[in-house]
Amino acid sequence: MGVVSEIVARNKLLPRAWELAEQIAKRPRLASRYARVALTQPIKQALLDNLGYGLALKGLAMSALRPPKS
Numbered sequence: 001m002g003v004v005s006e007i008v009a010r011n012k013l014l015p016r017a018w019e020l021a022e023q024i025a026k027r028p029r030l031a032s033r034y035a036r037v038a039l040t041q042p043i044k045q046a047l048l049d050n051l052g053y054g055l056a057l058k059g060l061a062m063s064a065l066r067p068p069k070s
Helices: 010-026 029-065
Strands: none
């Protein structure tokens, strides 16, 4: 997705994060909101696409844990 644009040393991480947060906060609110929507939409779609498959696997796993009825 191209979200990572730089790597910083551990001791510089928090100051850099605050610097980026301040830059984002200065932008128009709608621009920030729509940028977040654009970044999270593919993740939400992947979750939705795989929800049924994941629930089916969970059901199979749960049924395998139950002892057979006599």
